[in-house]
Amino acid sequence: xxxxSPNKIVGEPVDRIDxxxxxxxxxxxxxxxxxxxxxxAVLVQxxxxxxTIRAIDTADALAAPGVFAVITHENVPELVHEVMTxxxxxxxxxxxxxxxxxxxxxxAVVVAETLEEARAASRLVRVEYDETAAILDIDDPRAQVTxxxxxxxxxxxxxxxxxASADIVYDERFHTAPVTNNPLGPFAAVxxxxxxxxxxxxxxxxxxxxxxxxxxxxxxxxxAVQVLVPYLGGGFGAGLRTWPHTVLTALxxxxxxxxxxxxxxxxxxxxxxxxxxETVQHLRIGATSDGRLVAIDHEGTSTTGAEESNLEPITVVxxxxxxxxxxxxxxxxxxxxxxxxxxxxxxGHAEGSFALESAMDELSHRxxxxxxxxxxxxxxxxxPQTRLPWSSNALRECYRVGAERFGWHHRNAEPGSLRDGExxxxxxxxAVSYSWWATPCRAxxxxxxxxxxxxxxxxTDIGTGTYTxxxxxxxxxxxxxxxxVHVEIGDSALPxxxxxxxxxxxxxxxxxxxxxxxxxxRAFLDLVRDDDRSPLRGRDPDEVIATNGRLQLSDDPGVGExxxxxxxxxGKDELSAEGETDPTPKAEGMTxxxxxxxxxxxxxxxxxxxxxxxxxTRLVAAVDAGRVLNEKTARSQVAGGMVMAIGMTQFEExxxxxxxxxxxxxxxxxxxxxxxxxxPDLDVVFVGEPDRYNPMGIKGIGEVGIxxxxxxxxxxxxxxxGKRIRSLPITIEELL
Amino acid sequence: xxxxxxxxxTTVTVQVNGQERRLELDSRVTLLDMLREHLxxxxxxxxxxxxxxxxxxxxxxxxxxxxxxxxxxxxxxxxVTTIEGLxxxxxxxxxxxxxxxxDGFQCGFCTAGQIMSxxxxxxxxxxxxxxxxxxxxxxxxxxxxxxxxxxxAIREIAQQGGGMP
Ligand code: FES
Ligand code: FES
Numbered sequence: 063x064x065x066x067s068p069n070k071i072v073g074e075p076v077d078r079i080d081x082x083x084x085x086x087x088x089x090x091x092x093x094x095x096x097x098x099x100x101x102x103a104v105l106v107q108x109x110x111x112x113x114t115i116r117a118i119d120t121a122d123a124l125a126a127p128g129v130f131a132v133i134t135h136e137n138v139p140e141l142v143h144e145v146m147t148x149x150x151x152x153x154x155x156x157x158x159x160x161x162x163x164x165x166x167x168x169x170a171v172v173v174a175e176t177l178e179e180a181r182a183a184s185r186l187v188r189v190e191y192d193e194t195a196a197i198l199d200i201d202d203p204r205a206q207v208t209x210x211x212x213x214x215x216x217x218x219x220x221x222x223x224x225x226a227s228a229d230i231v232y233d234e235r236f237h238t239a240p241v242t243n244n245p246l247g248p249f250a251a252v253x254x255x256x257x258x259x260x261x262x263x264x265x266x267x268x269x270x271x272x273x274x275x276x277x278x279x280x281x282x283x284x285x286a287v288q289v290l291v292p293y294l295g296g297g298f299g300a301g302l303r304t305w306p307h308t309v310l311t312a313l314x315x316x317x318x319x320x321x322x323x324x325x326x327x328x329x330x331x332x333x334x335x336x337x338x339x340e341t342v343q344h345l346r347i348g349a350t351s352d353g354r355l356v357a358i359d360h361e362g363t364s365t366t367g368a369e370e371s372n373l374e375p376i377t378v379v380x381x382x383x384x385x386x387x388x389x390x391x392x393x394x395x396x397x398x399x400x401x402x403x404x405x406x407x408x409x410g411h412a413e414g415s416f417a418l419e420s421a422m423d424e425l426s427h428r429x430x431x432x433x434x435x436x437x438x439x440x441x442x443x444x445x446p447q448t449r450l451p452w453s454s455n456a457l458r459e460c461y462r463v464g465a466e467r468f469g470w471h472h473r474n475a476e477p478g479s480l481r482d483g484e485x486x487x488x489x490x491x492x493a494v495s496y497s498w499w500a501t502p503c504r505a506x507x508x509x510x511x512x513x514x515x516x517x518x519x520x521x522t523d524i525g526t527g528t529y530t531x532x533x534x535x536x537x538x539x540x541x542x543x544x545x546x547v548h549v550e551i552g553d554s555a556l557p558x559x560x561x562x563x564x565x566x567x568x569x570x571x572x573x574x575x576x577x578x579x580x581x582x583x584r585a586f587l588d589l590v591r592d593d594d595r596s597p598l599r600g601r602d603p604d605e606v607i608a609t610n611g612r613l614q615l616s617d618d619p620g621v622g623e624x625x626x627x628x629x630x631x632x633g634k635d636e637l638s639a640e641g642e643t644d645p646t647p648k649a650e651g652m653t654x655x656x657x658x659x660x661x662x663x664x665x666x667x668x669x670x671x672x673x674x675x676x677x678x679t680r681l682v683a684a685v686d687a688g689r690v691l692n693e694k695t696a697r698s699q700v701a702g703g704m705v706m707a708i709g710m711t712q713f714e715e716x717x718x719x720x721x722x723x724x725x726x727x728x729x730x731x732x733x734x735x736x737x738x739x740x741x742p743d744l745d746v747v748f749v750g751e752p753d754r755y756n757p758m759g760i761k762g763i764g765e766v767g768i769x770x771x772x773x774x775x776x777x778x779x780x781x782x783x784g785k786r787i788r789s790l791p792i793t794i795e796e797l798l
Numbered sequence: 799x800x801x802x803x804x805x806x807x808t809t810v811t812v813q814v815n816g817q818e819r820r821l822e823l824d825s826r827v828t829l830l831d832m833l834r835e836h837l838x839x840x841x842x843x844x845x846x847x848x849x850x851x852x853x854x855x856x857x858x859x860x861x862x863x864x865x866x867x868x869x870x871x872x873x874x875x876x877x878v879t880t881i882e883g884l885x886x887x888x889x890x891x892x893x894x895x896x897x898x899x900x901d902g903f904q905c906g907f908c909t910a911g912q913i914m915s916x917x918x919x920x921x922x923x924x925x926x927x928x929x930x931x932x933x934x935x936x937x938x939x940x941x942x943x944x945x946x947x948x949x950x951a952i953r954e955i956a957q958q959g960g961g962m963p
Contacts (some may be wrong), residue, residue: 084903086882087880089906093844096840177835245907246843246851247907248845293906294905295906295907296941327847328845525906698901698904698944698947735939735941737938738933738936738945738948743946
């Protein structure tokens with residue numbers, strides 16, 4: 063370890079270092095990649111939800127101008143179908159046989175010289191089906207149900223006994239609609255093969271996992287696969303898995319022996335890269351009349367695709383939320399004939415916390431206790447599940463600062479008490495503790511003769527600001543300017559890194575950079591250990607600080623020299639060092655509970671009395687994000703989650719036709735995501751201290767923004783109208 | 799020939815970012831695909847190809863259009879400005895700078911469309927208030943939710959007199 067850094071770069075609202083590229087159109091996303099000689103692929107999808115393909119006629123498509131190949135289950139070469147990942151086996155390969163398990167399943171890929179030709183020919187593929195009854199309803203008794211599917215269910219104390227003796231028992235059910243990630247950048251893959259090696263530009267949030275899956279499927283050594291994604295047009299979880307279209311693009315390129323590009327058109331984005339599943343939840347809460355929670359029982363059911371797996375832990379959010387001695391959480395997974403869901407920003411948590419935090423609000427009204435006060439009375443001083451002290455917890459501060467900024471305590475608590483003409487006004491709040499998830503991370507850091515540093519890791523920046531925060535951390539630790547740091551990410555060939563996902567990348571990557579920087583400083587000192595001409599001869603890292611492009615003694619700043627002077631004298635172009643970290647909490651021997659971000663959000667809504675129109679007019683989020691790495695990008699990230707939460711609460715619903723399983727609103731014209739006019743100014747404020755669990759004190763913040771806003775808004779709707787809406791999205795019909 | 803129909807070719811001459819380009823194209827090619835696939839101007843993005851997201855917004859004879867719903871053939875003899883043409887010579891347009899300063903993007907995929915739309919918005923003199931900016935920028939989706947920052951960037955330039963050089 064070097065002495066503490068004197069440089070103040072981490073935390074500063076530095077402009078994104080990739081900003082210039084993004085505002086000039088110079089950032090290259092997977093769908094921008096082209097090669098001479100590249101062919102274009104288009105997917106043909108099933109028009110039934112369940113059954114078998116009786117016949118597939120590709121003759122006309124093959125005869126159409128420009129067409130090179132049509133790949134179907136009848137001519138697909140042998141591949142390995144299941145590769146294990148942290149999210150379960152890789153998604154079901156749709157061409158593995160003639161069976162159809164959901165509407166919109168890929169049944170053929172048409173590859174042609176131009177996109178127009180491929181598209182035209184795709185319409186000429188004729189498929190005949192033998193249809194069987196599809197299972198489409200989450201309550202269908204024929205559906206296969208898995209209980210405790212993630213082995214995350216917990217039980218503490220005796221819930222039934224505590225409920226039986228509680229002063230008040232709350233017992234309600236909730237529903238959340240399926241919604242679709244819809245990153246603005248359509249997912250794309252551009253694949254080419256050279257001497258048995260696969261190079262693929264691909265929309266993924268996890269290049270090394272994509273490499274692992276593709277290597278498995280094509281029976282290759284991992285070193286023979288390279289995945290590139292320097293920029294991604296958003297993902298929100300959709301890029302955490304290797305979806306079949308990516309496999310099919312690589313396959314087409316191998317069959318044709320030329321580069322192939324496939325861009326998933328917007329309507330197919332609804333069926334090809336996952337979505338947030340529908341949930342139904344049942345919450346029972348027992349409390350004393352003075353507002354002490356004595357029991358919580360939370361059951362959450364979500365949907366998954368037939369023959370698929372999905373990780374949607376709905377009730378996890380509940381087990382650590384409040385200090386409640388008796389608690390049981392159970393998840394259930396129901397398999398339907400729908401496109402496989404997948405992760406979408408705060409998977410499980412966004413839905414689970416909507417139910418829990420709506421319930422807390424409802425309970426507070428039944429008890430006649432202010433909703434904020436009820437939460438404070440049940441504040442979890444320690445992790446209520448493990449009883450370990452939190453590595454940090456500023457949730458009280460979130461409550462206090464958020465309430466102050468919002469003006470919470472000035473409201474009249476009576477529902478329906480505030481109005482402005484025909485508009486009813488309501489205030490609501492909700493809170494969350496959002497833990498992060500990450501995997502081991504490595505990084506390589508080098509410093510060259512020009513005085514600049516180069517950081518390399520297979521991390522990604524999906525809009526989260528990874529490029530910028532990584533450069534800031536390096537600059538701070540090595541004593542450089544941000545623009546002296548070159549960050550290379552988005553390439554699976556670089557040192558292993560976790561995904562942009564699970565709010566964990568900053569924690570893991572930050573730790574790896576810190577380790578690499580410490581090693582690099584040591585490498586410089588090792589180089590001058592016996593160097594008579596160096597003022598740093600024989601010095602140890604803990605005596606030295608890095609600042610202004612040089613290393614110097616912390617207690618005698620005049621004694622030191624620049625990196626470039628050392629490199630020049632020793633005839634070296636650069637020095638390099640590796641760093642690594644494993645942030646995964648250990649199963650044994652933990653002395654603290656690694657905390658994620660905490661947040662409290664406060665919403666103001668207006669509901670038109672006669673028309674049922676709902677407008678969110680104010681949203682305040684106070685977030686304990688540990689050590690904020692970049693005030694500007696951090697605020698944007700939380701605000702972005704709040705915008706998506708407004709979508710989930712007010713507009714978004716992936717509509718499955720109950721008879722056919724077809725998604726009836728699979729366009730941006732029909733599936734409504736928030737537009738500028740729907741979004742008020744968003745107030746995001748950070749509170750708290752650096753976290754104690756990881757060396758940089760970081761907590762992930764990619765998902766905390768979406769987790770409590772839906773309940774805060776629904777609670778505000780109740781306060782405005784007296785109507786308790788336990789189902790998302792909140793529609794006009796419910797408010798009329 | 800099965801069910802395939804014979805497809806026409808078309809020749810277009812179009813000024814793109816001040817340069818005259820002459821292309822012979824499949825007549826089904828949209829302005830968006832012409833820019834991206836034939837002129838390698840990939841700064842303009844395809845978010846939906848259905849006219850519903852604004853990611854493909856460019857200026858056609860100075861007015862904003864969604865290039866995915868504009869056929870290349872319709873642009874014969876006309877002038878197209880894309881994001882790549884906004885900063886000739888490398889000096890950023892004031893709106894581009896403001897987007898960076900206000901963090902008006904995250905993934906950046908909607909950004910070219912947002913900026914081109916904002917350039918037109920200022921020329922249309924429709925950026926008089928936040929409400930107006932919000933309303934007339936609502937054809938440009940941003941799934942990352944950068945809206946408040948986008949509004950702030952446009953507001954700043956509008957208040958400075960519209961960013962006209
Ligand atoms: S791509 Fe043209 S509007 Fe979406
Ligand atoms: S910045 Fe990602 S869609 Fe706008």
